[in-house]
Amino acid sequence: MGIGTFILVSVVKIAVALFVLLTAVAYTVWLERKVVGRIQNRWGPTRVGPFGLLQPAADGIKFLFKEDLTPPHVYKPLYIAAPVIAVVFALTSIAVIPVGNWVNVGHIYTPLQITDVNIGLLIVLGITSLGVYGIALSGWSSNNKYSLLGGLRASAQMISYEIALGLSLVGVLILSGSMSLREIVQAQSGHFLGFIPNWNIFRGGQFVAFFIYLMAAYAETNRIPFDLPEAETELVAGYHTEYSAMKFAMFFMAEYANMITVACLAALLFLGGWSGPVFGPDILQAILPVFWFALRIFIFLFIYIWVRGTLPRFRYDQLMSFGWKFLLPLAIANLVITALVVVLKG
C-alpha cells in the first residue's frame, strides 16, 4: 500500500487501540470494585447506571473537577513529569501487541496490530523497565519521607521482579524461535493428542514458567500480595501520597494499563493468543479471534482481582527474598530444563 494509506491506517489503528485501552482501564476499575465487593460480601458500585456501569464515567468527571493541589515543598519539574512518564510508558506497549489475524478492511489488508516488530517482546520488556522511572521519581520529588520510602521500595521491587519476569519468558522464546509476538502466537497453532491445543502452557510444558510469570507480574504491577509500597496502612499511600486529582488518576491509569499489558502478554505467550473456534462469514472470521483474545485477558484480570481480594500482603523483606531466592533460581531452572528438552528432542 502507498505511504499515505499506510500512515492513515496506522493513525486509525493507534486511535482505536488507545480508545479501547483507556475504556478497558476504566472498566477494569469497575470490575475490580465489583468483584472485590462481592468477595467481601457487599455490592460494589450499584447506583450509577445499571450495575454501576457508569461509575467509571462518574469517576472520570470527578477527577477532572477535583482541585489539583501542588504542595509547595515538592520539586516541581519531576513532580509533574513523573505521572506523565508512568502513564506514557504504560500506554505505549500496546503498540506491539497483536490481537488478531490479518484482516481485509475494504481493499486494505492489514494485521490487527499497530506494528509487528521482530523484537516485539524485547520492546515490551524495555518499556516495562522504563516505567520504573515514573514511580521512583514521584517518590523522590514529593519531598516526603513516606513517599520516598514507598518510591524506593516500589522501584527496588519492580527491578528485582523484572529479572524473573524476563527469564520466565525465555523458555517460550526457545520454543518459538522468534521474538516477534505474532510469530510466537503462530507457533502455538494447531492441536496435539487430538483435542488439547498447542499452547505453550500445555504442549510446551511451560506451566512452571506461567506461574513464575504470574507472580512476577503481580509484583511488577505492584498488586496484592506485593503491594506494600502503596499500602495505606503502612506508608500512607506510598509514592502517590502527595498527588491529587488528575495526576493521581494518571498513576491509577498507569497501574491498570500495566495490568492489561501483562495480561495481554500472558495470553499471547502462554495461552495461545487468539486461537479458538472460528466460523461464519468473513466479518465474523475477523472478529472472533479478537473475542477469544479478550476472553483470555478477562480471565487473567479476573484472577488478578480474585487474588487481590483474597490474599494478605507480603512484608517487604519477604517480598524481596521471594523474588531473588525463589523465583529467580526457579526461572533459571525452567530455562535450563526447557533448553535441554528442546536439544534432546532434536
Next chain:
Amino acid sequence: MVPLPYYLILSGILFACGVTGFLIKRNIITIFISIELMLNGVNLSFVAFAAQWGKLSGQVFVFFVMVVAAAEAAVGLAIIIAVYRTRETLNVDQVNLLKL
C-alpha cells in the same frame, strides 16, 4: 543515506561532553554519569563501524561494553555509598585525605 562521518562526529561530541563533565564537575555521581556518557559515545562508534564494514562483531562488542559498564556502575556506586558514609560529602574536592 547518512555518511559515516556524521555518526563519528556525533559519537565524538558525546565523548567530548563526557570528558568535559568528568573534568569540570565536582559531584562524584555526576562525574560517574559523565563516564557513562563517554561509554555511550564509544558504543555509537562501534555500531557505526559495524554497519560500515559489514561485521556483526562490532555489535557484539557493544553488548560486552554494556555488561562491563553495568558491573562498573554497580561497584562504583557501592564505593560512592561507602565514601558518603565515611566522609559525609559528595564533593570530590573534599575527599582529598587518605585518612580522615
Next chain:
Amino acid sequence: MISVHLVLFLIFGAVCVAGAINLLAQSHPINSALSLVVVMGALAVEYLLLGAEFVAAVQVIVYAGAIMVLFVFVIMLLNAGTEERTKGGSYVAMIVGIPGMLAGSALVAWVLLTHSGTKSVVAGALPGSPAQVAPLLFHEFLLPFEVTSILVLVAIMGAVVLASHPNSDPKKEKT
C-alpha cells in the same frame, strides 16, 4: 540528498547533543542522570537507524532501564543536593577553552567529512536481529561471554560487601 534516514538521524542526533549539554549544565545530579536517560533513548533510536535492533533493545533494557535506575536510586538514597561550585575557577580558561574546543572539533569534523573516503551508511545496513547476533555471541565470542558473566558475579559480590552497613561487622567489640 535529504532522505528520511538523514532527517531522523539529525533529529535524534540533536536530542543526544541537547541531552549531553543539559547534563553538563545542570547542577543537581538527578537532572544530569535524567538527561543521560534521554541521551540513551535517542542513541537507541540511532542504533535502530543503523539496523542494530538487538543492541538498541539491550540499550533500553539494560542501560536506560537498569543501570540508570541504579544511579537514580543512589542519588535518591544519598539525598545528593545541588553541587557546590568550587571557588577559583578560571574565567580565562572558560573563555579561551570553549571556542578553542569548538574550533578543534570543527577542524576534525571537516577533515573526517572531506577526506575519509568512506561510503554512506544505508539505513538498516547490517541486519542485527537477535538471530544473527546470537551465533557470534555463543560461538566466536563464547569465552568473553563466560568471562563477563564471572565479572558480573564478582561485581555483585563486591557491591554487596562495599555497600553493606559497617555496623554489622561481628568483630566489633561491644564492651
